Amino acid sequence: MRRLLAGSAVLVLPGCEGIQSALAPKGADASLIAQVSWVVFIGAGLIFALVLGLTLYALLAPQARSSWTASHGFIIGGGIVFPVVTLTALLVYGLSLTGSVGRSTEVPAVRIEVTGEQFWWRVRYQEHGGKAAVDAANELHIPVGQPVELTLRSADVIHSFWVPNLAGKLDMIPGQQNVLSIKASAPGTYRGQCAEYCGIQHAQMAFYVVAHPPEAFERWLAERREPAAEPLADLVKRGRDLFVAVGCGACHTVRGIDASGKIGPDLTHVGSRRSIGAGMWPNNAGTLAAWIASSQHLKPGNKMPSFNVLSGTELRAVATYLESLK
Amino acid sequence: MTAWPAIVTLPVLLGLGGCGEADTPIAQRVVGGDGTAGRAVVMRVGCGACHEIPGILGAHGIVGPSLRHFARRSMIGGVVANQPGMLVRWVREAPALAPDTAMPSMPITENEARDVAAYLYTLR
Numbered sequence: 001m002r003r004l005l006a007g008s009a010v011l012v013l014p015g016c017e018g019i020q021s022a023l024a025p026k027g028a029d030a031s032l033i034a035q036v037s038w039v040v041f042i043g044a045g046l047i048f049a050l051v052l053g054l055t056l057y058a059l060l061a062p063q064a065r066s067s068w069t070a071s072h073g074f075i076i077g078g079g080i081v082f083p084v085v086t087l088t089a090l091l092v093y094g095l096s097l098t099g100s101v102g103r104s105t106e107v108p109a110v111r112i113e114v115t116g117e118q119f120w121w122r123v124r125y126q127e128h129g130g131k132a133a134v135d136a137a138n139e140l141h142i143p144v145g146q147p148v149e150l151t152l153r154s155a156d157v158i159h160s161f162w163v164p165n166l167a168g169k170l171d172m173i174p175g176q177q178n179v180l181s182i183k184a185s186a187p188g189t190y191r192g193q194c195a196e197y198c199g200i201q202h203a204q205m206a207f208y209v210v211a212h213p214p215e216a217f218e219r220w221l222a223e224r225r226e227p228a229a230e231p232l233a234d235l236v237k238r239g240r241d242l243f244v245a246v247g248c249g250a251c252h253t254v255r256g257i258d259a260s261g262k263i264g265p266d267l268t269h270v271g272s273r274r275s276i277g278a279g280m281w282p283n284n285a286g287t288l289a290a291w292i293a294s295s296q297h298l299k300p301g302n303k304m305p306s307f308n309v310l311s312g313t314e315l316r317a318v319a320t321y322l323e324s325l326k
Numbered sequence: 327m328t329a330w331p332a333i334v335t336l337p338v339l340l341g342l343g344g345c346g347e348a349d350t351p352i353a354q355r356v357v358g359g360d361g362t363a364g365r366a367v368v369m370r371v372g373c374g375a376c377h378e379i380p381g382i383l384g385a386h387g388i389v390g391p392s393l394r395h396f397a398r399r400s401m402i403g404g405v406v407a408n409q410p411g412m413l414v415r416w417v418r419e420a421p422a423l424a425p426d427t428a429m430p431s432m433p434i435t436e437n438e439a440r441d442v443a444a445y446l447y448t449l450r
Contacts (some may be wrong), residue, residue: 057390101396282372285430293389293428298375316421319430 013238020164024210027166028183029101036094054078101168104181105280109214111141114192116152116159118201119201119302120265120278128138134224135253137265138278140209143217144187152178160196163209163306169195184211191279200301206279227256227323228268244315246299246307254325264304271325277302289319349446354397356410358437360445367438368445376429380449390429395450401428413443 018024025031056071056090068074117123125134142148149210152161154172161180162169165188170180175240184190212220231237243249248267249259255268270324273283281287293302293315310318365382368374374385378392391403399408405424406412415422418439420429434442 086379191380281375282370284371284433286432287372289376289428289430290387290389294376294387297388315428316430323430 004156018165019189022164024165026186026188026190028185029098029167030165032098032101033168036097039093040090040123043086047086053256053315066092077220102180104147104149106147106181108144108181109143110217111149111151112142113151114140114172115155116161116198116205116281117155118157118199119194119205119206119299121207122155124267125224128221130240132220132225134221135266136269137273138207138275140192140207141220141294142182142184142209142211144211146214147181147183150180150182151181153226157198158196159191159194159198159205159234161189162195163192165190166209171196173270187211187213189274191212191277191301201299204278204280204299207277208273208274210274224269225275228254230256231324232323233320235317236321236324238314239317239319239324242310242318243321244317246310247317248295251304265288267322267325269325271323285316285319285323288322289315345373350444351448354410354447356414356440356444356447357408358441359442361441361444362446364438364441364443364445366444367434370433371432373442392407393446393449397447398450403429410443410447413446414439417442417446 003032022030022037023034025034050282054069058066075245110128113122113124113126113128115124120137121140123138123140125135125136150161152170153176154174158171158174160169161172163182166184167180167182170178172178188211190209190211192207192209194202196202197206204259231240234270243254244258249257251261251264253260253262253266253268255266269286271283275281276283276287276291277295280299281291291298291304292307293310294306294308295302296306307315335397359441360394368379371381373379373389373393374382376389377385378394379385380394385407386424396408402408402412402416402418403424405427406416412423414436418434418436419431421431
């Protein structure tokens with residue numbers, strides 16, 4: 001349990017208060033959901049206080065003055081009519097406000113496929129303006145103020161895609177595709193998490209959504225279409241050669257070198273991501289080395305074996321190579 | 327008796343407050359290092375992915391040595407003497423001191439390295 005709780009606590013991004021909060025909405029849908037939530041919180045609080053007040057009054061006031069609280073009219077009015085009217089009004093209000101949540105009539109500016117896998121997120125930016133699709137993982141980049149269409153799938157069990165700051169949650173169901181439209185209203189980094197228990201590492205299946213101004217998003221996507229950076233330093237070259245020689249390419253793709261596996265995340269630009277292990281650890285050569293050498297210790301049950309066959313320098317070389325893939 | 331509080335609080339007033347630096351022997355004090363800030367750097371960088379670090383949630387790594395009782399250890403990485411100057415270099419640029427180490431250069435500044443070293447000497 002301690003271990004399960006651990007990773008998310010370790011990854012502390014500075015200045016990121018409220019990056020995973022339904023009460024700090026940064027998207028149209030999230031704003032509606034937050035509005036309904038506040039109406040329910042405040043309304044329920046007021047009604048709770050009223051009921052408590054009436055209870056105290058009925059108990060403590062002289063019976064001659066409080067006898068009306070025992071009348072048939074009051075019990076039927078307060079016990080049946082009031083809840084029926086209030087809850088019906090809440091239902092109509094909630095449905096009319098949130099009926100369109102998750103759907104959009106606008107033509108999406110970007111289409112992204114997100115596939116939930118035990119225990120990470122496969123991400124594919126679909127062909128866009130005649131440009132090729134781009135594979136990525138565990139991080140979603142979107143343009144601010146533009147509708148983004150997410151096609152949600154699962155490769156194994158049921159997962160649920162939830163970025164509380166941007167939208168409600170939507171399940172990812174094997175054999176089915178669900179479509180969620182999101183639109184960020186402010187640039188920023190938001191955290192999402194799997195919201196449907198999916199196995200032993202469910203709690204460590206997180207991701208980040210980065211909302212850029214539209215031009216910056218286009219620039220970002222264009223950079224991601226490029227193949228992996230060519231190593232310059234000797235250590236990094238050695239890391240690249242080892243990456244291929246050890247067989248990392250059986251599961252991972254790095255475009256531009258002999259590595260085109262599809263089982264694990266695409267690593268072509270892994271060095272530019274905010275986290276590794278799907279939101280578990282910050283991303284640098286140190287944590288990458290830790291992940292390579294002890295992935296089954298850090299996240300037991302994920303599909304990657306611990307590669308504890310490399311020497312110190314070799315491990316450092318591979319980790320430094322991956323870090324260089326910006 | 328009245329002199330006691332002054333003696334106890336002096337190191338704190340000198341900016342060595344937090345994380346028990348007051349317990350750090352003079353030989354291990356890191357010039358300009360702030361242990362509290364160092365702890366935050368350790369968490370931000372994710373040292374716990376490789377190292378067990380008592381007091382940091384989730385820091386249970388097995389790739390590098392445990393940092394439990396680090397302040398009492400004689401050697402750093404079994405390679406150089408555990409002296410403040412060496413430690414400041416090690417936490418930032420371990421490969422420069424030990425070419426065969428698995429510990430990579432870490433993305434921290436010189437000042438952050440001082441803070442991290444000050445923090446590590448609180449692990450007594």
